[in-house]
Amino acid sequence: MAERGVRLTYETSRQWCLNFGQTYTNELKRRRVGLGDKRHLDEVFLTINGKRSYVWLAVDQHGNVLDILVQGRRDKQAAKKFFRKLLKRLQYVPRVIITDKLTSYAAARKEIMPHVEHRQHKGLNNRAENSHQSTRQRERTMRRFT
Incomplete structure (x- = not known):
């Protein structure tokens, strides 16, 4: 974002994580290698x-x-x-x-x-x-x- 001239605050990053973090976490868990037996x-x-x-x-x-x-x-x-x-x-x-x-x-x-x-x-x-x-x-x- 800095390369494009967009300035972000820490609060913006935190809000982004709150909104989209769980979606990414769920997707990563879904793609995780299966558990062993x-x-x-x-x-x-x-x-x-x-x-x-x-x-x-x-x-x-x-x-x-x-x-x-x-x-x-x-x-x-x-x-x-x-x-x-x-x-x-x-x-x-x-x-x-x-x-x-x-x-x-x-x-x-x-x-x-x-x-x-x-x-x-x-x-x-x-x-x-x-x-x-x-x-x-x-x-x-x-x-x-x-």
């Missing part, structure tokens, strides 16, 4: 306001974060809630679920998704473990979330 699931504990909370995270095989859930417990009911939320949002069942060796995953999978292959191994779940790095770095910087 593998899910890497993991949980990590954080201290928020002095209370221990667990962040449940689902990542696909390409490293895209699919869903995040913060809960105060790490048991079978929490895993079932996370599975239901993940299935509701994605609207299809994955082929493989890769987790660490937390037994809550296996118990919840048997009830929610009995036909899905479940791989439990410490080394296979690195994709989800790496997604926690930004959260851990922010927690270290802030000296715990408050």
